[in-house]
């Protein structure tokens with residue numbers, strides 16, 4: 001596998017972590033901002049502002065790039081502002097055609113995208129391939145909506161009427177987390193562009209690569225220069241974007257504390273925000289459920305992307321009467337998951353994003369054990385045989401003997417840790433499931449459909465599942481209740497978050513003024 005040759009766009013890429021030879025003579029290109037239709041580096045490079053991006057799988061340096069300061073953020077926003085006039089004047093169909101071409105180009109380059117997404121995130125390549133498709137889906141889906149974005153006609157007295165228009169907001173900013181980089185670039189840029197906005201994206205400082213590749217794709221597809229821009233950097237760059245007076249809206253994905261800061265920064269300019277934040281989601285397994293499906297759902301709800309998934313069902317409530325059966329099947333299947341090289345097709349748990357995140361997860365596990373939790377499987381640092389794989393690998397963990405007050409049960413761990421909690425009654429479990437400040441997702445497994453709908457109706461979560469978990473579809477809104485966020489991504493409703501309504505009254509008679 002190490003020396004396997006992978007063919008990307010007809011060009012050979014040698015070695016599992018061999019560099020992509022499609023660009024820059026076998027190395028990643030030097031420039032990682034994308035402004036006005038081209039890769040650029042910040043105009044005034046500052047040696048003290050260099051970010052080192054490490055490859056999760058190996059822990060080795062992947063790239064170094066410059067943080068974007070005020071001048072660079074302003075350059076990107078001005079580029080988007082200048083492009084807005086042309087882009088917003090196109091018909092929806094014209095915008096749609098360009099976006100469809102972009103989706104096709106990504107399909108043609110999907111293996112290359114997946115390769116870099118895996119190197120950037122450490123997630124298994126089979127998942128990275130699915131993630132690329134979620135971005136393609138978003139671009140195709142919103143391109144399909146673009147020609148239909150329209151207002152209403154409202155008849156008034158005496159033949160007069162009013163109509164509404166859905167107008168773009170202007171320059172929209174996107175800020176992403178590191179767990180789904182290309183998905184976030186797609187989920188945010190596609191609705192923004194379809195609605196006639198222009199866009200500036202700041203990916204996470206840990207995963208800068210594929211958002212810039214998306215910029216090249218859009219340009220190749222015919223997107224006018226300046227409509228899609230990327231600035232690299234960490235929190236300061238994000239703050240500059242949120243506070244920039246020419247940014248009309250911020251769509252943010254990340255943690256609750258940062259989301260709160262983003263909202264505060266945007267409040268200064270009375271900007272709308274979409275916030276996709278963290279979670280501590282419950283999954284309730286009733287005794288009458290198909291237990292094999294429930295086990296599969298619990299695993300989907302915990303172990304994708306090394307457990308680094310916002311919507312994860314990290315609190316799995318199991319009816320006590322089936323606890324033993326459920327647990328034995330869960331542990332048996334979890335222990336079989338292959339941990340290791342993310343580039344191997346059969347790997348199911350790749351590398352944690354970085355050492356700090358791995359340390360955080362292990363600290364949660366130590367704390368859980370001290371509080372009385374029992375490790376049914378996993379929860380260990382794994383050292384792959386390949387000496388080059390010096391990143392952090394954690395075996396997927398099932399914790400039993402948990403109770404609702406444990407730190408590991410209350411806080412977002414963001415790692416492969418599933419906590420099992422027993423319950424006896426429906427009423428009890430609903431109350432416990434809702435006893436959290438988060439409200440991103442929730443699920444129930446039962447063969448009693450009346451009960452399923454009754455439970456879901458009481459669940460305080462924005463994205464709910466009956467007899468499955470963590471499936472996503474671009475046509476279906478995704479987002480949270482409570483501290484898990486504001487607004488939605490995906491689905492027709494997203495158009496509302498990237499447009500503003502203009503109302504126009506039309507008088508067909510004389511003006512009836514009382515003075």
Ligand SMILES: NC(=O)c1ccc[n+]([C@@H]2O[C@H](COP(=O)([O-])OP(=O)(O)OC[C@H]3O[C@@H](n4cnc5c(N)ncnc54)[C@H](O)[C@@H]3O)[C@@H](O)[C@H]2O)c1
Pocket residue numbers: 175176177178179180202203204205233234235236237238239242253254255256257258259261262275276277278279309310311412414440480484485
């Ligand atoms: N609801 C969702 O759709 C969703 C999806 C993925 C991840 N998440 C959440 O993201 C978190 C993990 O991601 P993370 O560690 O990258 O989150 P984070 O909050 O640390 O960072 C997210 C992004 O915000 C930027 N940032 C940091 N400080 C900022 C500031 N003051 N102003 C503007 N931007 C700032 C970061 O550079 C990064 O790009 C988890 O809590 C997870 O649940 C939510």
Ligand SMILES: O=CCc1c[nH]cn1
Pocket residue numbers: 179180183308309310311470472
């Ligand atoms: O991490 C959050 C978004 C998500 C959930 N499933 C796939 N992507």
